[in-house]
């Protein structure tokens with residue numbers, strides 16, 4: 001009797017089966033893109049601290065199993081019906097902003113970043129910890145030729161967040177801009193700030209980081225372990241902007257007095273405990289504290305183009321997809337220098 005075997009093309013994925021579970025390497029059927037969606041053959045995916053939202057289930061409403069990853073670089077592999085602005089074979093990425101509805105009040109005003117129904121790659125749908133993924137076409141970012149996949153990936157979250165926060169901070173070339181924290185975000189923040197023409201003060205912990213900060217483009221280094229950073233900034237006239245990247249509300253609170261008149265503390269290091277500030281600290285000198293989240297795919301496109309033209313690059317450690325668990329643990333340890341990237 002004749003039997004027919006239908007070969008189903010499969011791929012590897014690192015999934016989280018329920019909140020708090022370890023990564024599980026599974027074989028999955030390669031998915032087909034629906035209308036308005038594309039399939040990406042993933043080449044690299046950054047491991048970001050915000051992947052913990054998926055891993056731990058701290059983002060409300062996640063459906064499991066879920067594949068994390070929102071720093072995706074790859075090749076357009078298949079186009080769903082209705083996708084005309086992109087070509088198969090094109091190099092593309094997907095970042096934190098994983099799609100928007102085009103219908104809510106913010107979208108109708110062009111403020112896609114604050115879409116009420118924004119989709120997050122690796123949270124709302126399966127992200128880049130796998131060999132192929134499906135993404136809505138509006139989430140795509142073209143990747144310039146000269147950037148390789150592993151370098152481009154972290155620029156789609158850590159990169160765009162620092163680049164976009166700085167370019168919307170109100171600081172002008174020549175202004176004193178401090179970057180607090182020299183880690184996954186900060187090492188990119190220092191580079192962008194330097195290339196924007198700011199006078200860059202890098203604030204880190206310990207004397208041994210000074211040479212790295214300088215190499216990244218800092219004009220000066222403030223060791224917050226041996227110096228009061230706010231006082232050091234005031235001696236220089238006060239910072240126009242302090243980009244707070246290190247996840248420490250206590251450290252951020254201590255920096256408010258380092259702001260000059262009309263200075264702004266730009267907060268991008270995501271933590272849950274409160275920043276403490278007395279109203280008079282803000283009233284004196286009309287200082288502000290502002291939070292900033294990544295940006296749209298168009299902002300990511302600007303980030304990649306600027307990185308290409310200015311030479312800004314992330315410092316990375318790469319791991320194969322199969323070692324997603326190890327890569328994630330390395331990221332969590334805070335010891336990686338500086339962004340961990342999975343390669344397929």
Ligand SMILES: [Zn+2]
Pocket residue numbers: 048049050051070096157158
């Ligand atoms: Zn991220």
Ligand SMILES: [Zn+2]
Pocket residue numbers: 100101102103104105106107108114115116117118
């Ligand atoms: Zn919307």
